[in-house]
Amino acid sequence: MNAPVIETPIRLSLTRSFEVPPERLFDAWLDESFGDWLGTEDVVCLSCEIDARVGGQWKTVHRIADGGMLEHGGVYKQISRPTTLAFTWSGGCAGPDITLVTIGFKAKGAGTEMTLTHEGFASPQDCDRHSGGWSASFDRLARYLAG
Numbered sequence: 001m002n003a004p005v006i007e008t009p010i011r012l013s014l015t016r017s018f019e020v021p022p023e024r025l026f027d028a029w030l031d032e033s034f035g036d037w038l039g040t041e042d043v044v045c046l047s048c049e050i051d052a053r054v055g056g057q058w059k060t061v062h063r064i065a066d067g068g069m070l071e072h073g074g075v076y077k078q079i080s081r082p083t084t085l086a087f088t089w090s091g092g093c094a095g096p097d098i099t100l101v102t103i104g105f106k107a108k109g110a111g112t113e114m115t116l117t118h119e120g121f122a123s124p125q126d127c128d129r130h131s132g133g134w135s136a137s138f139d140r141l142a143r144y145l146a147g
């Protein structure tokens with residue numbers, strides 16, 4: 001998990017607003033509930049391990065609709081509560097490639113504007129798959145925060 005992020009120009013950036021303060025949104029990314037809202041609607045979290053410190057690792061295991069398993073994991077690179085979070089990402093449909101996720105949190109009124117940048121994709125198709133996965137995760141995250 002400490003391999004370097006591959007350097008490619010292929011990246012995605014998604015921005016979404018949430019009706020919670022930056023601290024609450026930031027903390028949702030470092031809580032073991034991360035595994036519950038991460039992924040598309042058809043995945044179920046079986047385990048989530050979070051070592052929320054720079055250099056600490058995270059890992060999720062999900063069951064997908066066909067009964068198969070998806071594992072994702074990475075290493076925290078930056079934790080600056082409540083403005084910036086960065087971690088490596090590998091596993092799932094990306095296979096062993098190491099990519100980098102950086103999330104910025106900005107207070108907007110009573111809520112937060114969150115921008116996720118995911119970079120280091122090996123192909124445009126891989127980037128597109130992750131765009132759909134992150135968008136679905138944000139929908140689940142909004143429901144989790146509202147509950």
